[in-house]
Amino acid sequence: xxxxxxxxxKFFLCLLPLFLxxxxxxxxADKKTEIVTTVSPITNIVQNVGGKHIKVTGIVPDGTDSxxxxxxxxxxxILQAADMIIVNGLDLELPTLNLAKKVKRPETPILQLGxxxxxxxxxxxxFSFPREHGHPNPHLWLNIELVxxxxxxxxxxxxxxxxxxxxxxQENTAAYLAKLKKLDQAIFKCVETIPExxxxxxxxxxxxxxxxxxxxxxxxxxxxxSDFSEPGPQxxxxxxxxxxxxxxxxxxxxxxxxxxVMKQIAREAKAQFIDQLADDELPAAPNNSFIGMMASNMxxxxxxxxxxxxxxxxxxxxxxxx
Ligand SMILES: [Zn+2]
Numbered sequence: 001x002x003x004x005x006x007x008x009x010k011f012f013l014c015l016l017p018l019f020l021x022x023x024x025x026x027x028x029a030d031k032k033t034e035i036v037t038t039v040s041p042i043t044n045i046v047q048n049v050g051g052k053h054i055k056v057t058g059i060v061p062d063g064t065d066s067x068x069x070x071x072x073x074x075x076x077x078i079l080q081a082a083d084m085i086i087v088n089g090l091d092l093e094l095p096t097l098n099l100a101k102k103v104k105r106p107e108t109p110i111l112q113l114g115x116x117x118x119x120x121x122x123x124x125x126x127f128s129f130p131r132e133h134g135h136p137n138p139h140l141w142l143n144i145e146l147v148x149x150x151x152x153x154x155x156x157x158x159x160x161x162x163x164x165x166x167x168x169x170q171e172n173t174a175a176y177l178a179k180l181k182k183l184d185q186a187i188f189k190c191v192e193t194i195p196e197x198x199x200x201x202x203x204x205x206x207x208x209x210x211x212x213x214x215x216x217x218x219x220x221x222x223x224x225x226s227d228f229s230e231p232g233p234q235x236x237x238x239x240x241x242x243x244x245x246x247x248x249x250x251x252x253x254x255x256x257x258x259x260x261v262m263k264q265i266a267r268e269a270k271a272q273f274i275d276q277l278a279d280d281e282l283p284a285a286p287n288n289s290f291i292g293m294m295a296s297n298m299x300x301x302x303x304x305x306x307x308x309x310x311x312x313x314x315x316x317x318x319x320x321x322x
Pocket of ligand 1: 066139205207279280
């Protein structure tokens with residue numbers, strides 16, 4: 001009996017190499033690299049670079065105010081399981097970053113994409129992000145040239161972490177950079193169709209500070225104060241005056257920050273109020289991607305400012321397979 005058991009065991013041992021060559025079993029053995037991210041645009045950019053070799057968990061829920069987001073207790077486990085933590089940085093996710101530093105495994109790197117992309121001299125401070133508070137405007141990802149740097153930084157760090165899948169990360173990134181380049185060029189085209197006197201932005205949330213200088217637009221005003229409350233009457237009056245003087249035809253709200261004041265400002269200044277620009281929230285399927293979010297922003301913005309939104313007609317908002 002014992003001998004028979006031994007023989008059976010030997011027989012299965014001989015089969016072991018065959019089992020390991022089986023792609024399904026090999027896939028189980030090949031555990032995906034676990035990446036933890038924060039806001040949905042960053043999560044989506046990381047997914048496009050990492051493709052099928054990484055598992056990404058974004059801990060800031062879609063449509064949440066990322067600037068005041070506090071991680072919840074269950075995020076500790078997620079951060080502890082991470083092989084790499086990727087945040088936007090420039091102080092956007094300070095509570096999450098501080099928690100991550102405390103609870104992560106010692107060998108887990110933290111990438112602050114914004115800080116690796118822009119040197120401090122190029123950080124922007126303005127009405128909603130005043131220099132005296134020491135926290136710069138963090139919205140680099142609305143500028144596609146900077147997103148292309150983000151993608152390259154993510155690629156290089158994924159390769160350092162998981163060299164076995166180097167070629168796949170390189171291929172994904174090359175394909176994604178090509179899509180981003182098309183998007184970047186299309187945004188330039190959109191702005192070209194907007195009459196020059198209308199290339200001005202008044203937004204509620206101050207998220208276009210790095211977008212505007214790249215694409216030849218000017219941010220006239222951002223309405224939201226630095227503590228993310230509503231502006232006082234003096235500020236409202238001054239913004240209405242600026243809109244009247246500049247003749248801006250439309251002002252823009254954000255879905256994450258509904259504001260009654262914007263409607264009032266638009267009425268008083270005789271401008272259209274468009275409540276649809278997004279910087280944190282990805283659109284629903286089939287355009288559920290960062291590129292889809294920017295394409296939708298540009299259609300909204302271009303139409304409202306008197307341009308031709310056909311500029312976005314050929315944008316492929318699909319994701320790299322993951
Ligand atoms: Zn924001």
